[in-house]
Amino acid sequence: MVDTKEEITETDNKADAHKKASKASRSRKIRTAIIIVEIILILLECAVLYVVNKLDRVQRVAISVDELQENISEEVKANAESGQMKGYTNIALFGVDTRTGDLENNTRSDTILIASINNTTKEVKLVSVFRDTYLNLGNDSYNKANSAYAQGGPTQAINMLNMNLDLNITDFITVGFEGLVDVIDALGGIDIELTDAEVKHLNDYQKIMARQQGKEYIAVTQAGYQHLNGLQATAYCRIRYTSGDDFKRTERQREVLEKVFEAASKASLSELNSIIDAVTDEIYTSLSTSEILGYVSNITSYSIVDTTGIPTSDMRTGATVGRKGSCVIPVTLEANVIWLHEYLFGEENYSPSSKVLEYSEKIQSDSGYTLDEDGNVVSGYRSSSTTTTTTTSGTTTTPSTTTQEDTTTTTDPYAGLMSMTDPNTGATVWYDPYTGAVIDPATGQPTGAMADPATGNVVYPGGSGSGQNTTPDPNAQTTTPAVTDPATATPTDPSATTVDPNAAAPAVDPSTTTPDPNSTTAAPATTN
Structure with missing residues (x-):
């Protein structure tokens, strides 16, 4: 009987010891797991801090949102809050032709893109704004779109996009080559x-x-x-x-x-x-580190579903607008904005803001182009403020009046121009720093060449570099190209084959030149 009690006691002791050992083992495992989790969290925290530290080297600008909001129309603000634009984030992307780290301004934007993100589906659409598009630059002056970044950096470039396209962009990313x-x-x-x-x-x-x-x-x-x-x-x-x-x-x-x-x-x-x-020192942006991390960490959630360009192919033409050179003309800006809002936001029958209607009228007036009742691009548009010279198919058309901007003269023919050496000829060429158009100071008109100071090259349409001496002689006698009636001119898309800019202009009898009674300057000669 005693032996039986001792055996039972011994068995109970072993069971207690086993329970204690099992409990100790579970405790050790739990402590080990906690330590492992803590180590992982510490490593993750270190990794995040490491990435954040890298991203902190990105060049940032604190754009004044209030300043940008001032140039967003009330119609657009209402649309973004409760209309078709609600639920979308629009970001401006700029590629600039500088390799010196100067990404802020004083350089033309070689690339202008709008990334429109559907915040629900994570679908992204990309829209290129052609850099030679004739637009309001965000300061009520009109020139090629890439001039805005050169004049006022990303703030002015964003204002240009918002004002002309009825958008609400407040952030940007700029990348150099x-x-x-x-x-x-x-x-x-x-x-x-x-x-x-x-x-x-x-x-x-x-x-x-x-x-x-x-x-x-x-x-x-x-x-x-x-x-x-x-x-x-x-x-x-x-x-x-x-x-x-x-x-x-x-x-x-x-x-x-x-x-x-x-x-x-x-x-x-x-x-x-x-x-x-690679990019921390080569990006200039308004996005915060947390915003960048958010996009990067969720990159697999986003997808680019479509891309295009504006002005759209059937609502644009080419025109030479005075000294601003060859421009892409949205015909009309109003029609292109209606198309853009349907493309990006699925908004049918969009009504552009009053400001867009104002800019559209100005562009039509300056270029001489509009849409007919069938939606075809036609020339011969006239208004009381018709202002500049337009060009299609190599034919120049001069409306009867010019703006003060175009008639203002200066005793210095090189005023506002910059010079560079043509690497092909060693000659000096003069160009407009905002548009890149090579200018003949004797006439104040573009020669057809384009200066690219970023590469040090002078380029003619149809060739990779100039093959002749492009230095203008300010004292040389020049001739004026023939002029035809804009109503009979056939508009062409700038993507078509261009006229050789090196070809000699047809001679005009100076005796046929007559002054325009409505202009402060002599009008070019005309031929029948």
Whole structure:
């Protein structure tokens, strides 16, 4: 009996010991798990701090939202609060032709894009604003769209977009060429299909960029699908003088951006870290670190569903607007804004703001182009404020009146111009710093060439560089091109083949020149 009690006691003691051991084991496991979680949290915190520290190196600007709001119409504000625009975030994207780190202003925006994000579906649409589009620059002066960034940096450029397009943009991202090069290299390159013409121009551009950035030049040797590095892909974005001109160039830019977005959404953590390393010193933005982290961490949730450009292809034409050179004319701005709001926000029968109607009327007046009852682009538009010279198909049309801006004269023919050396001829050319148009100081008119001080090149439509001495002689005798009736001129899309700017203008008998009684300056001669 005693033995039985002792056995029971011993069994109970063992059971108690086992329970205590099991409890101690569970406690150790719990403590170990807690320690592991704490270590993971500490590592994650360190990683976040590491990334935040990197992102803090991004150049930031505290744009005055109040200033931007002043230039957003009341109609647009109401639409964003309770209308079709509600639930969308619109961000301006600028690509600038500077490689010196000066991303703020004093440089033309080579790329102007609007990224419109549907906050519910995470779908993104990209819209290029063609840089030569004739618009209100956000300060009630009119010129090419890329002039706005050069004059007043991102604030004025955003005002330009909001005022002309009835948008409510308050944030932007600016990237220089070097930033794009480094991002694409960090992603391992992208695949692009090239034509023979694009291969030649791509190599021309990347030769110049390789020298400027101190990078290796690797020639692309054939057309077809090619895997491009950062320098090659960025050079591809800059190609302008092929079929399609600037419209095709902006299409290339959107294509590259889509490829970069696609690659980034599939990138590993190490690749994303490399991207952050590459661009922190080459981005200028109004977005906060938390906002950037939000977009980056959710990049796989977003998708680019469509891209396009404005003015749209069937509502635009080309015109030379005085000294501002060859511009893309929205015909009309009102019609393009109606189209844009349906494209971005699904808003049918949108009614543009009173300000857009005012700007649209001014652009029609300056260019001489409008839409007929069937929606076709036609010339011959007239109003009491018709102001400038328009050009289509190489034919110049001069309305009877000019604005004070165009008639104001100066004793200095080089006033407002900047000079650079044509690398092909060694000659000095003079150009408008806001538009890039090479100007003949003797006449105050564009020669047809474009100066690109960022690359140090002078380019003619149809060629990658100038092949003649473009230095104007301010004392030389000049002739005036023939003029035809704008009502009979046929509007053409600027993407069509352009007239050789080097061709001699037809001679005009000076004795036929008659002064315009409504103008403060002598009008060009006309021929029948």
